[in-house]
Amino acid sequence: MALITPSKSCINLLWFTSQSFRTRHIAREQFPKMLENFEDHFPALDVFICTADPYREPPGNVANTVLSVLTYDYPTEKLSIYVSDDGGSELTMFALAEAARFGVHWLPFCRENGVVERCPDAYFSSDNYAENSQLHKIKLMYENMITRINNVVERGKVNEEYISNEDEQEAYSKYSSDGFTPHHHPSTIQAGSDSVRLFMRPRQKSNTSPHHFKAGALNVLLRVSGIMTNGPIILTLDCDMYSNDPSTPKLALCYFLDQSLWPNLAFVQTPQRFHGHNWADIYASEFKALAHANPMGMDGLCGPNYMGTGCFFKRRAFFGGPSSFEQQGMIQDLVVNKPIEAQTILEQAHQMASVNYENQTNWGFKMGFRYGSLVEDIYTGYQLHCEGWKSIFCNPKRPAFLGHVPLSLNEVLIQMKRWAVGLLEVALSKNSPITFGMGHLGPIMAQCYIHYTFWPIHSLPITIYALLPQLTLLSGVPIFPKISSPWSLLHIFLFLGAYMQDYCLNFASTSQGSLRRWWSDQRMWIIRGLSSFPVGIIEYLMKRMGIVTQKFNVTSKVVDHDQVTRYNRGIIEFGVASPMFVPLVTTSMINLMALVKALVSYYKGENFDGLFLNTLIACFGVVNCLPIYEAMVLRVDKGRMPTKITIISTFLALCLYIICLFLVGHM
Ligand SMILES: O=c1ccn([C@@H]2O[C@H](COP(=O)(O)OP(=O)(O)O[C@H]3O[C@H](CO)[C@@H](O)[C@H](O)[C@H]3O)[C@@H](O)[C@H]2O)c(=O)[nH]1
Numbered sequence: 001m002a003l004i005t006p007s008k009s010c011i012n013l014l015w016f017t018s019q020s021f022r023t024r025h026i027a028r029e030q031f032p033k034m035l036e037n038f039e040d041h042f043p044a045l046d047v048f049i050c051t052a053d054p055y056r057e058p059p060g061n062v063a064n065t066v067l068s069v070l071t072y073d074y075p076t077e078k079l080s081i082y083v084s085d086d087g088g089s090e091l092t093m094f095a096l097a098e099a100a101r102f103g104v105h106w107l108p109f110c111r112e113n114g115v116v117e118r119c120p121d122a123y124f125s126s127d128n129y130a131e132n133s134q135l136h137k138i139k140l141m142y143e144n145m146i147t148r149i150n151n152v153v154e155r156g157k158v159n160e161e162y163i164s165n166e167d168e169q170e171a172y173s174k175y176s177s178d179g180f181t182p183h184h185h186p187s188t189i190q191a192g193s194d195s196v197r198l199f200m201r202p203r204q205k206s207n208t209s210p211h212h213f214k215a216g217a218l219n220v221l222l223r224v225s226g227i228m229t230n231g232p233i234i235l236t237l238d239c240d241m242y243s244n245d246p247s248t249p250k251l252a253l254c255y256f257l258d259q260s261l262w263p264n265l266a267f268v269q270t271p272q273r274f275h276g277h278n279w280a281d282i283y284a285s286e287f288k289a290l291a292h293a294n295p296m297g298m299d300g301l302c303g304p305n306y307m308g309t310g311c312f313f314k315r316r317a318f319f320g321g322p323s324s325f326e327q328q329g330m331i332q333d334l335v336v337n338k339p340i341e342a343q344t345i346l347e348q349a350h351q352m353a354s355v356n357y358e359n360q361t362n363w364g365f366k367m368g369f370r371y372g373s374l375v376e377d378i379y380t381g382y383q384l385h386c387e388g389w390k391s392i393f394c395n396p397k398r399p400a401f402l403g404h405v406p407l408s409l410n411e412v413l414i415q416m417k418r419w420a421v422g423l424l425e426v427a428l429s430k431n432s433p434i435t436f437g438m439g440h441l442g443p444i445m446a447q448c449y450i451h452y453t454f455w456p457i458h459s460l461p462i463t464i465y466a467l468l469p470q471l472t473l474l475s476g477v478p479i480f481p482k483i484s485s486p487w488s489l490l491h492i493f494l495f496l497g498a499y500m501q502d503y504c505l506n507f508a509s510t511s512q513g514s515l516r517r518w519w520s521d522q523r524m525w526i527i528r529g530l531s532s533f534p535v536g537i538i539e540y541l542m543k544r545m546g547i548v549t550q551k552f553n554v555t556s557k558v559v560d561h562d563q564v565t566r567y568n569r570g571i572i573e574f575g576v577a578s579p580m581f582v583p584l585v586t587t588s589m590i591n592l593m594a595l596v597k598a599l600v601s602y603y604k605g606e607n608f609d610g611l612f613l614n615t616l617i618a619c620f621g622v623v624n625c626l627p628i629y630e631a632m633v634l635r636v637d638k639g640r641m642p643t644k645i646t647i648i649s650t651f652l653a654l655c656l657y658i659i660c661l662f663l664v665g666h667m
C-alpha cells in the first residue's frame with residue numbers, strides 16, 4: 001500500500017495535467033496562394049542547421065539536408081543557410097563544399113522540372129521520376145558527390161586529389177593544425193558562393209568553458225547570422241531533418257505576415273515527422289500525442305512548445321518579450337549593407353563565435369536559446385511563452401520535414417534518458433512551471449508544461465505495476481479486491497478505459513496499422529518507464545549533487561544494413577550489453593515466473609479469487625515482454641539479447657523474489 005499510493009498520485013497528477021491539452025483544440029489550414037503577389041515583401045530567411053559528430057551524423061546526410069532547404073521556393077537572394085558543426089570536422093566541411101557545388105546544378109534542375117522532392121537522396125530513391133538525359137546527368141553528379149563524401153569519411157581526412165585550389169587547402173589545413181580537436185578549436189567561417197549562400201561555422205570551443213550543447217551552437221549562429229544577413233525569420237533544423245516541401249517557408253509566412261498575429265508571434269512549429277519508420281513503429285518514434293494531438297491542444301492556448309527542429313522563429317523573439325524594447329537595437333540597427341565577404345564582417349563574426357563572447361552577458365538566460373537544460377527546445381519555448389510570446393502549430397498535409405528514426409532500442413533509451421534529465425532540469429528549476437509558469441502562463445497552459453516536464457515520474461507507477469502485483473502474486477499476497485467484489489470491476493474499467501482513450505484519441509485515425517502502432521506505443525511507455533526514466537532521474541539527482549556532469553549523447557543516424565532489415569521486419573534491436581536492458585529483462589522474468597505460478601495453482605484447482613487481478617496484470621506483462629523472451633532464447637542474429645544481460649537479470653529477478661518471500665514471511 002505504501003508504494004501503491006504514491007504511484008496513484010503520480011498517475012492522477014499526470015492524468016489531470018494531460019486534460020489541459022484537450023480544452024482548446026485547434027486545426028489550421030494554410031493558403032499560401034494568397035501570398036503569390038507579395039514575393040517582394042518576403043522577409044529574409046536564415047536557416048540554422050546543427051550537426052555535432054561526423055561519425056554519428058553522416059556528412060552525406062547533412063549535405064542532403066542542406067540541399068533540401070537550399071532549393072526552397074523562396075527568393076534566392078533572401079535565403080541564407082548557416083551550418084553549425086560542433087564536431088569541428090573537415091569531413092562535414094568537405095560535404096558542405098560538395099553540397100554547395102552540386103546545389104548550383106540541383107536548384108535549376110528542380111525548378112525546371114517541377115521537382116517537389118528536393119532532398120536528392122529521397123528523390124533518387126523514390127523511383128518517382130522520368131528517365132531522360134538531363135536526369136541521367138544530374139543523377140551521376142549526385143552519385144559522384146556522395147561517393148566522394150563517403151570516401152573522405154572512410155579515410156577520416158580530405159584526400160589531396162579532392163582539393164582544387166589554395167583557398168580550400170588553407171581551409172582544410174586549419175583542421176589538421178596543432179591543437180585542433182573537436183572539443184578545442186578555433187571558429188572557422190566560410191562565406192558561400194554567389195548563387196548559394198551557405199555558411200559553415202564550427203564555433204570556438206574550449207575544454208575549460210561550458211559550451212551549452214545545441215543551445216550554445218544556435219546562439220552563435222544567431223549572432224553570426226545577425227551580422228552577416230540578419231534575416232528577420234529564422235528556421236532551426238537538425239541535420240537529419242530534411243525539407244520535404246519547398247513551399248514550407250511560405251506556409252510559415254501565412255502567419256508571420258498576418259498583421260493581427262505578428263506583434264506577439266514568436267514561432268511557427270511544424271510537427272516532427274519521420275521517414276522510414278516501420279509499419280508497426282516498434283520504438284514508437286511517431287510520438288502521436290507529443291508531436292500531433294498535444295500541440296493542437298496547446299495551439300488554442302499560448303501555442304505549441306518548441307520541438308527543436310522544423311521551427312520558424314521571429315528573430316526579434318530572442319531579444320526580450322513582445323512589449324520590451326531593450327534589445328531592439330541589436331536587430332534593427334544592424335542593417336547589413338556591406339558585402340558578406342567584407343573583412344570587417346568576417347572579423348566581427350569570428351569574435352561573436354569565440355568562447356568568451358557570452359561571459360557576463362544575458363545570452364542563454366534572457367537572450368537567445370536558453371541554457372540550463374538538455375532539452376533546450378522545451379526550455380526555450382517555455383521561456384518565450386512566459387515572456388508573453390505566442391506560437392502557432394502548422395501541420396500541413398504533406399509533411400514539411402522528415403527526420404531519421406533511431407534504429408536500435410539502446411539508441412532510443414539513451415535519447416529518452418537524456419530527455420528525462422533535461423525535463424527534470426526544467427521541472428525543478430527556479431523557473432519551474434509549477435511556480436514561475438503558473439504565475440506567467442495561467443493555470444491551463446502551465447499545466448501543459450507541468451505535464452511535459454514531469455514526464456519522467458511516469459516511471460514510478462510503471463515500475464510499481466510492473467513488479468508489485470507480480471511479486472505479491474508469487475508470494476501469495478492479494479493486494480487488489482477479489483474478482484467477486486464489484487470494486488474489481490472498477491479497476492478493470494479504469495485499466496481498459498485509459499487504454500481505449502489513448503487508442504481513440506491518438507491512433508484510431510491512423511490509416512495503416514493503427515492497432516499495431518498503438519500496441520508498440522504502449523509497450524514503449526512501459527520500456528521507457530522501467531529504464532530511461534528511472535536512470536534519468538538518478539542521473540539528474542547525481543548531477544544536482546555534483547557527482548556527474550551531463551553529456552549530450554548525440555543520437556546515431558548511421559544506417560547499418562542488417563539493423564535496417566531487422567527494423568523493417570519489426571524485430572526489436574538489443575545487441576549491445578546495455579545496463580538499460582537489465583531492468584527490462586529482470587521485470588520480464590518476474591512477470592513470467594508470476595504467470596507460471598498462477599497457472600500452476602489454477603491447474604491444481606487452488607482458489608485464487610483474491611489474486612485474479614494480479615494474474616491479469618502479470619499476463620499483460622508477459623504478452624508485452626514476448627519480444628524480450630524471444631531475444632533471450634530464440635534469436636541468433638546480432639540484435640539478440642546479450643547473454644551477459646540475461647544472466648545478470650535472472651540473478652536479480654531471483655534476488656527480488658527471495659527478498660519478497662522474506663518480507664512476506666516477516667509480515
Ligand atoms: O553539442 C551538441 C549536441 C547536439 N547538437 C545537435 O542537436 C541536434 C539534436 O541532437 P540529437 O542527438 O538528434 O537529439 P534528439 O534527441 O534526437 O533530438 C531531439 O531532442 C533535442 C533535445 O531536446 C532537440 O534539440 C532536437 O531538435 C530533437 O529532435 C542534432 O542536429 C545535433 O547535431 C549540437 O549541435 N551540439
Ligand SMILES: [Mn+2]
Nearest residue numbers: 238240403555
Ligand atoms: Mn534527432
